[in-house]
Amino acid sequence: MSRRFIRWAVVLGAVPVLATPLVASGTAAAAESLLSQNKPTTTSSTEDATLSGALAVDGSATTRWASAEGADPQWIAVDLGGPATVTRVKLSWEAAYAEDYRVETSNDGTTWTTRKTVTGGDGGTDEIAGLSASGRYVRVHGTKRATAYGYSLWELEVYGSRTGGGDVTPPTAPTGLAVTASTTDSVTLAWQAAQDDVGVTGYEVLRNGNVVATSATTGYADTGLASGTTFTYTVRARDAAGNLSSASAPVQASTQPGSGNGIVLVVAGDIAKREVPSEHTQTAKLVEGIKPQHVLTVGDNQYDNGTLEEYLTYYDKTWGKFKAITRPTPGNHEWYDKLNGYKSYFGNAIATPQGKPYYSWEIGDWHFVALDSDPLTDGVTGDQITWLRQDLASNTKACVAGYWHHPRFNSGQYGDLKPIAPFWDELLKAKADVVFSGHDHHYERIKPLNASGKVDEANGIRSAIVGIGGDNLYTQIKPRVGVEKSFAKHGVMKLTLSGRSYSWEIIGIDGKVLDKAGPYTCR
Amino acid sequence: MKILIALVTTLVLAGAAVFYTVHAAGRDVVVVPVDPAAVDLTTPGRLVFRNEAAGPDQGAVASVSLDDPAGPRRLSSLRCGRFAVSAGTGLCLADAPGPLPSAVALVVDARLAEINRTAVAGVPNRARLSPDGALAAWTTFVTGDSYSTPGSFSTRAAMLDRRDGQLASNIEGIVLRVAGERHSAEDLNYWGVTFAADNRTFYATVSTGGRTYLVRGDFDTWQAETLRENAECPSLSPDGTRVAFKKRVQQDGARPWREHVLDLATMKETPLAETRSIDDQVAWLDDRTLAYALPGDGRTDIWTVRADGSGSPRLLVPHASSPALSASAGA
The missing domain is CATH 2.60.120.260 (Galactose-binding domain-like)
Structure with missing residues (x-):
């Protein structure tokens, strides 16, 4: 959900008085x-x-x-x-x-x-x-x-x-930027020295456009990166006077895939919003680097009402690249347009592959149920629960995952949501392994929980909230029982399925790994 | 200042009547008579409240005998912004440190020892326990974002089921019907919860679309419905037949609210004899009597008035707020 109140501010007491900066009077410096x-x-x-x-x-x-x-x-x-x-x-x-x-x-x-x-x-x-x-x-x-x-x-x-002259000429741009080595979590770069009339003092290394390090030498090892992910690097040189060269030609570098030749999926929700275009642009760039087999969205893919026009103007320009491999679910914002925009944009084959905005699909040893949680928040369970029960009863895969928009258990501002219990409880009965949701704009990883939200490692369901796909973050997190990790940073989940084992990494928009979970084994 | 209080205690014991203000260390300190006994929520016939006497003990949970409410007060070391009592159990909603406004909700035993602690976002506002203490609810103010509406606020109401530890940290997700129609909106705000003795029915205020409503909720089915407009901070009578509430009678001005009592069977409302504006969730001392905090002239006092609209308001406990009856229903 996106609220007017995006972040916290305390503006108590008197309204701040207008600052009164000085206005230039009289002699302005000659060459400003x-x-x-x-x-x-x-x-x-x-x-x-x-x-x-x-x-x-x-x-x-x-x-x-x-x-x-x-x-x-x-x-x-x-x-x-x-x-x-x-x-x-x-x-x-x-x-x-x-x-x-x-x-x-x-x-x-x-x-x-x-x-x-x-x-x-x-x-x-x-x-x-x-x-x-x-x-x-x-x-x-x-x-x-x-x-x-x-x-x-x-x-x-x-x-x-x-004044006093000084060096005002920047160095030349570094050349020959190349990848000399890579591991599952690091990339090593080298380049040719830049030239300067006085002398180069160091280099700035940029990953996906952000300065991530400075190096005094013509090489750098970038560590702590997401596995199996491609990044774009450039470098630029500085001299002692602080003059900065233009950037080198970019080079693409990929970390090695993680252990096991797993199936790689991306999970995220709460994505494309007009007011904050750069966030979902950057998360889409991450997805591009991860090259997943499927993209799972946990709703509120497009704000404010998920109309077709909004989808085409924003989501399509970034996450739209992965439309053909997307396995979406809708959120409350898609429901503001009664799912019309959602269905038109994704088309029947993707939005309603089984005739409804909820469906199941399979990959490897896994059975995924993609659910539509918004009706439950209105107290409407209807055919969806009947369908879910039958779908889970006829499942033959060893591992079961569910994903939908509204989290049942949540440390964010919306808290636990009882009306979602019918989903959770059906999945508990089916001994499902893991559930992913969005809605609250933060990340949290929660131990297996039972129907009343207590930790139950043997019979509970593990879960994560991944509402970090692009909309403004909600920073007020009060960790509930069972929370292992939580933060409010933009990024995506890279979920790796390896037979009956699974693990995930949360990758921030700077390409760094923010959390590692698993490997866990299906029960 | 401790010396002063000790001194005054002696004077009280000697039978002197004391209320005066001492100017010390650049600020006012109010000296009140003190009874050195400990606060105990199971002691019958006592009013528990938040000590508002300016000075080192401001904010402390305190109690006085209802037989002598202006008499010496027992002071505890527990500090709360808001305090509730039911069946010998207390609920303390207090400020907590942090870069963002934060609070903590503490369930305490009769001697005010902590039983349960919940970290809460926002600034303390209201706290209530169900009559047997099984359910707890609290409301905080959370301050709005600066992008579009600087300084605006919203509220956050939470419920804790002490029987199984389940916490609904924000009840906004409850399935709500407004005038019979399912209503979902992003501007929902709940505050001022009060519980019935069945540990299932509750009443609260909800605002949405610029209107406020009295809602009745069902804790078990997690559904709520509006009963009427313009009724805030309900407080259910011990017999469960009426709610006292504040009704907005002016959009602005010095007296925006007038306290009323609503008969839940007939939905008939009765204005109380108190004409000053009450911004409180009032307490029922019995089925005929209400108590509430009133700020004014740089101090806050607890007043009392009859629940049937008759009589006139009476000062009950000076320099006090957040009234609650010890050893009340269920005890």
């Missing part, structure tokens, strides 16, 4: 130019690897830096590469803005001079003009958050002019 773009940044913290400081100086208004949530103070500093006179600083705040902050400069990156103090900031764009500050480093030092999040800037732009 943007000094900060693609320059090295340092930060007090980052919320996660996909929200690094570099994204605040990359010239893109759709990527951002975010600090760790819930703590003051936090800061981001940029190295302009040499002495400069700073005349203007422009800040584009995300929803997580600073109420109070300072703009500081430094000649050495250690000793800071406050150049402007802002109190009662109201977010949006703050343009601090009329400065005449000398320094090589500029720091935005947040002292009071306006919200319960951290601090986040779409862009930090420092304008002025470089």
Whole structure:
């Protein structure tokens, strides 16, 4: 479900007063130019690897830096590469803005001079003009958050002019980027040295467009990666003045498949939303790298109403690539259009292969039941439970998995959902092995649970919530009984079936493994 | 400040009447008479409440004798934003530390020792136990997102079945009928749960589509239906025939709510003699008498009024909130 209240913010008390940045008066510096773009940044913290400081100086208004949530103070500093006179600083705040902050400069990156103090900031764009500050480093030092999040800037732009000459020529782009080795969880890269008029000091390594490391040498081993997955790498060079080269030609690199020649599936839900296009674009990129045999969706594939037009405009452009191998289920958002868009988009063969929005299918030793949970939330079980009982009774496969939108047991904001008990209880009777759901926008892995939600390793069903496919995350997780792991990060589940054994990895949008589960054996 | 309280205790024991405010360390401290005995939820004839006297013991669960409600209070070390009592069991909803607003719901025994602990999202608002203490419910405020509606809030109501430990951390998923029609919406908010003695029937407030309703729910079948509009924070009478509730009588202004009692058989409502705006889930002291907290002039007191609309409100316990009767129904 997608709510208006996507994340938490505490905006208690008085409405923040509009910040009153200085307006440039009189003598503007002669040749003011943007000094900060693609320059090295340092930060007090980052919320996660996909929200690094570099994204605040990359010239893109759709990527951002975010600090760790819930703590003051936090800061981001940029190295302009040499002495400069700073005349203007422009800040584009995300929803997580600073109420109070300072703009500081430094000649050495250690000793800071406050150049402007802002109190009662109201977010949006703050343009601090009329400065005449000398320094090589500029720091935005947040002292009071306006919200319960951290601090986040779409862009930090420092304008002025470089003084005292200095090196302003960037290195050449590195060439010859190649993969020299790979394992199940690592990729080793090497490249030719870049050239610079003064000297190259290091290289930035980018995986799927995100800076993941810096290397002082012409090689890097990227570790902790998802197995059997393809990534795109580029590298770029820096000199001592912080000048950044353009990126090398990209290279594709794949980790080795995990143990066993398993059947690989992807599971995720709560995917394509107009307001946050980059998230489902990035999760789709993960799916592309995983190259699964099937994609299982756990509902709310398309927001807000799952109409055909919405599906064609958003989902189809990203996850649509895998439509032919998708085994979908609908969520409440598909039901807002009475499943019309869902059925039209996927077509009968995929959406309703057995005439209904619920169906079963088989692969290897596995029997999958794909269910439609929304009617149950209205107290309507009807034909679906009868069908489910018969379907499970006639199953001959050793292993059984179920998937649908609304979780029966859940540590997220919606909590346990009693109306879903008919699904859970039928699957319990059939000794099913595992259930996947979405709806709450986080990931959690839960030990086998019985009908009343108590841990029962022998007779319960293992489950996971995978509502991390693209819509805004819900961060308020209060782990219930049996939860082994939980977090709110975007990604997908890579599920590997190996005979009667199964395991999964949760892969974050930066390609790192966020959780490993199993191997488990079917009961 | 401990010295002051001890001193005043002595004065009380000596028969002096005391209520005064001390200005200490830059803030007001209210000194109230204290009885050094321990709070025990099974002691009959006592009103249990949250001590609101400004100072080091503000927020502590306390009790007074109903025979002398302005008299010395027993103080515990348990601090709660909201406290409920049934059958010698307590439910404490307290703030918890964390980067996001967080609370903890504690079920405690008669001597306020913890039996069960549940981590809860949000800011404490309401807490209730069923008459025999088997079911617990609490409501928190969760603050809204800053993207579209800064500062807006929603509520989260949870129920704990202490018989089997099952927790419904958010009852929004209950199958709801509004005026007989199945209703599902994303803007549902529940708050202010009250339980009947059968451990099955409950009443609560739900808001959706800009309206608030009184709902009756069935804990076993997990269904709920609206009974009427504009009735918040219901509190079921001990005999189960009436609910006291707050009715919104002004959209804004200083007195948005007027407390009423609804006869569930006839659905007839009766305004109470209390005309000040009550923002509380009131407590029934018996089938004829209600108690509730009223803030004003920088302090909060517990008042009482008759449940049939007659009489006039009376101050019961000064510097107190969250009233609950010890050794109430079932004990």
